[in-house]
Amino acid sequence: MKNMLENKISQALSRVAAGAGLETGEIRGLFVVEEPRDPAHGHLATNAALVLAKKFKMKPAELAELIMGELDNSEGWIENMAKAGPGFINFSLSLAWWAKALADLLAAGDSFGQGAPKGLKVMVEFVSANPTGPLHVGHGRGAAIGDALARVLTRAGYEVTREYYINDAGRQMRILGESVFKRLKSLPDETGELPEGYYQGDYITSLAREYLARRPDVLSRPEEDILPELTVFAHQSILEGIKEDLAAFRVGHEVWFSETSLYQTGLVDQALNFLRDKGHLFEEEGALWFRATALGDEKDRVLIKSTGEKTYFAADLAYHWNKFQRGFDLVIDIWGADHHGYVPRMKAAVEALGRSRDDLGVVLVQMVSLIRDGKPVAMTTRGGQFITLREVVAEVGADAARFNFLTRSPDTTLEFDLELAKAKTRDNPVYYVQYVGARIESILKNAAPPAGPPDLGLLTQPEETSLIKHLASFPELIQAAAARREPHHLTTYLTSLARLFHHYYGIHRIAVEDNPALAESRRALAGAVRRVIRLGLDLLGVTSPDSM
RNA sequence: GGGCGAUUAGCUCAGCUGGAUAGAGCGUUAGCCUCCGGAGCUAAAGGCCGCGCGUUCGAAUCGCGCAUCGCCCA
Numbered sequence: 001m002k003n004m005l006e007n008k009i010s011q012a013l014s015r016v017a018a019g020a021g022l023e024t025g026e027i028r029g030l031f032v033v034e035e036p037r038d039p040a041h042g043h044l045a046t047n048a049a050l051v052l053a054k055k056f057k058m059k060p061a062e063l064a065e066l067i068m069g070e071l072d073n074s075e076g077w078i079e080n081m082a083k084a085g086p087g088f089i090n091f092s093l094s095l096a097w098w099a100k101a102l103a104d105l106l107a108a109g110d111s112f113g114q115g116a117p118k119g120l121k122v123m124v125e126f127v128s129a130n131p132t133g134p135l136h137v138g139h140g141r142g143a144a145i146g147d148a149l150a151r152v153l154t155r156a157g158y159e160v161t162r163e164y165y166i167n168d169a170g171r172q173m174r175i176l177g178e179s180v181f182k183r184l185k186s187l188p189d190e191t192g193e194l195p196e197g198y199y200q201g202d203y204i205t206s207l208a209r210e211y212l213a214r215r216p217d218v219l220s221r222p223e224e225d226i227l228p229e230l231t232v233f234a235h236q237s238i239l240e241g242i243k244e245d246l247a248a249f250r251v252g253h254e255v256w257f258s259e260t261s262l263y264q265t266g267l268v269d270q271a272l273n274f275l276r277d278k279g280h281l282f283e284e285e286g287a288l289w290f291r292a293t294a295l296g297d298e299k300d301r302v303l304i305k306s307t308g309e310k311t312y313f314a315a316d317l318a319y320h321w322n323k324f325q326r327g328f329d330l331v332i333d334i335w336g337a338d339h340h341g342y343v344p345r346m347k348a349a350v351e352a353l354g355r356s357r358d359d360l361g362v363v364l365v366q367m368v369s370l371i372r373d374g375k376p377v378a379m380t381t382r383g384g385q386f387i388t389l390r391e392v393v394a395e396v397g398a399d400a401a402r403f404n405f406l407t408r409s410p411d412t413t414l415e416f417d418l419e420l421a422k423a424k425t426r427d428n429p430v431y432y433v434q435y436v437g438a439r440i441e442s443i444l445k446n447a448a449p450p451a452g453p454p455d456l457g458l459l460t461q462p463e464e465t466s467l468i469k470h471l472a473s474f475p476e477l478i479q480a481a482a483a484r485r486e487p488h489h490l491t492t493y494l495t496s497l498a499r500l501f502h503h504y505y506g507i508h509r510i511a512v513e514d515n516p517a518l519a520e521s522r523r524a525l526a527g528a529v530r531r532v533i534r535l536g537l538d539l540l541g542v543t544s545p546d547s548m
Numbered sequence: 549g550g551g552c553g554a555u556u557a558g559c560u561c562a563g564c565u566g567g568a569u570a571g572a573g574c575g576u577u578a579g580c581c582u583c584c585g586g587a588g589c590u591a592a593a594g595g596c597c598g599c600g601c602g603u604u605c606g607a608a609u610c611g612c613g614c615a616u617c618g619c620c621c622a
Binding site: 298336337338339340341342343344364366367407408409411412413415417420423424425426427428429431432434435438439441442443446447484488489491492495496499502503505506507509510511512519547548 | 550561563583584585588589590619
């Protein structure tokens, strides 16, 4: 509906441009729907700020005059027009405009905000933690962002696949197996530190104990026999744990992609051959290199070391080649911000593989620090002292954890206050938002079924118009969040919506006893709020209970 | 030394494809429980949007430089 107004103004702009002998494309317009200056007016104003292309040097005020003269308001959507200040035109939209917006929302039901299919396949690859230990809090933030982004993209009209890349090849796996082996040998003593460079946590001890219980004869066999099976056992056990943790966090990947499979199916060699044919590779000092500097990276990258061992990057490159081969139009990777140096390399690789570098989108997620009692909680992966995602979810619940992970922009570090996340008060945004849903359910539950369609024209209070305006911007918000790959805008939106409703509720009675028709209209509005709260929370992967 | 991100109210943060008087929550202060869910609401106080220069009719938003913090690389 905002687009309708924009179209009208754009058309007016075109006529002005033609009259002034300008090309339409040389005029820029910017339109923002805003609260009215005078809230008592009861309408919303559209602020049209107009900027002419620099070379024509037309004053915005002159242009504003011309636009106003050209605007077609034969349908009466625009109730009031007034020039307000240099370059600004205020449009007050009629109540009928907003009543129709609310009617459209109600008619759309649960499909409200669902974007038309874009015909684009998107992969969101996220978490992808090495299966060498349990997921920690930082992984949780990446998981929440990746999963919410996938939901938002789906709602925006993309065809989305969630994927987890399992780094189950190479050195890390070997060290994992050896770590368990060393711990196995030290049993029943489990207190001693393993040597430097080995994984230390309690989970290593648990794995060792578990394996010993399963195969009591394990230590009587030669080391080269047991190491491989110990490695497989450890990595599979840990992966199972990761899957359980993610499931408890309501995160589901459709595809679990194994790094090892890239080698088994020959994809790495195929990808390297492809690049060699395209002239992106060269040999030097016995190693095979990717000429990344030609595509914007700061140095060239080794793909096969002089020892013959392929690098992690070689596998990752093959993996991304495979992603595009599977038909994805857009590939989004969610990485920890400490991998940011990897971005130019991967972009260069994507370009070398024959795609636009923009076909790969990378979302970098900054660190999480946990706060308890106002003090940071120490989190190191060394020495087994780290807070796992499982512990956090067990303590505060998946709803609070997810919502809190999604309150901030990915590129700012996040302080996660454990006490606050558990609080059942206004302080805690997730409860605040959920509370609105429960409150509305309670209000609607007490009402008799409506006799007929509500008269939405009765909703003339400014607080009602503010609510409708906010509700009506939901589809637009989803598109913006998808385009910018920033699901955290949903939390801001929902918190605002909750505040608007609480405010409205505090001022106006919904179940007005002496005016059943008005009560019916207000219940319809409340129902619309309830629906958008539910839809919005669902995009975050947070539940919206009917009672709390 | 190079790179990426951050810097907005006492605290934690939104807002950034340039628009009118920069927004929330917490905290502080003053109010509201015969009232549809008080897990709530009303209001007040609180800002050189890190600093400087530039582009523009207009900059928290864009560009350049500097400072501080975090991270990555050498």
